[in-house]
Amino acid sequence: MLIGAVLWRLPESLDFLLTQRSPRALDRLNGLLAAMKQPALESLPDRPDSPAERGPGIRQILTPQLRRTTLLTWVGFFTAMSVFYFVANWTPKLLVEAGLTAAHGITWGVLLNLGGIFGTLLLGLLAARFALKHLLVGYTLATAVLLALFMPALSLYGLLLALGVLIGLSINGCVAGVYTFALSAYPPQVRATGVGWGVGMGRLGSLVSPLVAGRLLDTGWGPGQLYLAATVVFAAGGLAAHAVRLPSRVPR
Template structure:
């Protein structure tokens, strides 16, 4: 495909307009971080009010992740037909309704269904915002841009967690959901104002007034106006089979399966670390307060991990940096529990785990848009994230079964360290397109 606008964006410097678009994507990912933790922070209060057991709380914790998987698998692909921006706005509305109604739920069943509804919206948002962050970056800083977008998760988890603690003490668990719903509503006008439609979507799908819309974006990007739409010479951009089927063509199948396996294993390990660390630290001998502190340090470390991976990816091949992050994560997990005999050392190791584990997730988000061309990018990324969410759902359940089987914390961390080591091998098998080929895909 001859695409001078795409080529100019890839080769040119980053403009304030591009960074603003990426900033909105960071904000959207913060909603994910808050939404994942909101149930974890309110679980004790919800359990007390409704007299729930561990199994029922576990179902509520998994309900949001189940919804996110469904949103990534079945809602996000519609962005390749209707556009990334309209789908994000629809999903924001869906999430806001789910969060606000959760504040007024009258039973565990109602809350569980509303958690699924909220998760559907979040899952749809993530794939599209990740794609936009990638498409509005130039070639040099694309890894950093998507990694920065991924820091939104850690920011939302960290600051949202601190707000949740205050709201729980003042007004109870319902206020936490109300706060989350109002923040999600507030994101809608900001998204309308500052989030542009995907350049690559406008070129590949050619909706009504595509040329006018492209020239409007070109002006904001400081690029010359187009006299006509770029010529489509790539059959993939014009169609040929359903978008989902095109993920499994002879050329695409290996990359799709490797990406799915990588997302599954990373999310399987990541959500074990984020969900169980506070409790397992207490089991290992720390106090409840120290366990919570260790959990918070994981999120704090994550803010820096995604950024570090992004800067490294500007100088080195992304999948090689990602494999290093995964191996370091595995090593840190293997020694984590042994470090709890010295509190300061345990907190340092915990922060480093958060740094590198979040970097692993950010790296996969950065890799995934590079695997697919524009016409199926949201579908491909959405399904990869959805498969990852299945790993996230299974992870706490597997850990719970192993704990019931009398596994010690050190054994659990070693087992999940093996998952990160395995996914490092998977990532090294990636065959990403060269920068010139990436431009052609766009």
């Protein structure tokens, strides 16, 4: 149902129309400009020759101009998704290992997902007023702090539940923010390629992190050590996002 609504009502972006230059691109472009109360164009502007367009596939996003952005974006996706899936998959079991009941673990997982709903909505509201790059760094560092506080709060069940909501809010906001941030990090000519590879790296992290967590538990790591490691990994993702240099045409 939503796919149909999107195809019916959601227009293509100006960047996409200027880059793809389909037969009806000028008419659709002028329609968007009219909606934004901007003057119409008589013809499409010249398409600039971008170095990012040279070469097929992944070579487009590993040119000297984009290599730094690509590698940092991969780090951001990998760290965000790996920690998210570690927290979602392992926390209920770790709570039981720490002495709580299975019902407590399930309750915490529900609160984590509930917080996630509000985290994504809050990010969208804040992004309308503040630079997404700064929001993403703030969300990431807040998540790292909350993860560091999680295991010391085990003896206070009420605080533990509150942290579940807050971690869900911040960590889901980070994942949504990484997707949105990647869109602004690439020029339109290679945006789909850049975001697609970033998502792929994130999915790799989502597969690896639960396996690594299980292996570390088998070697004697405790829940506190795992959460501390997740804190470090997530903080590294925030630093990677901060180091990305956005194109100058993108508002900071």
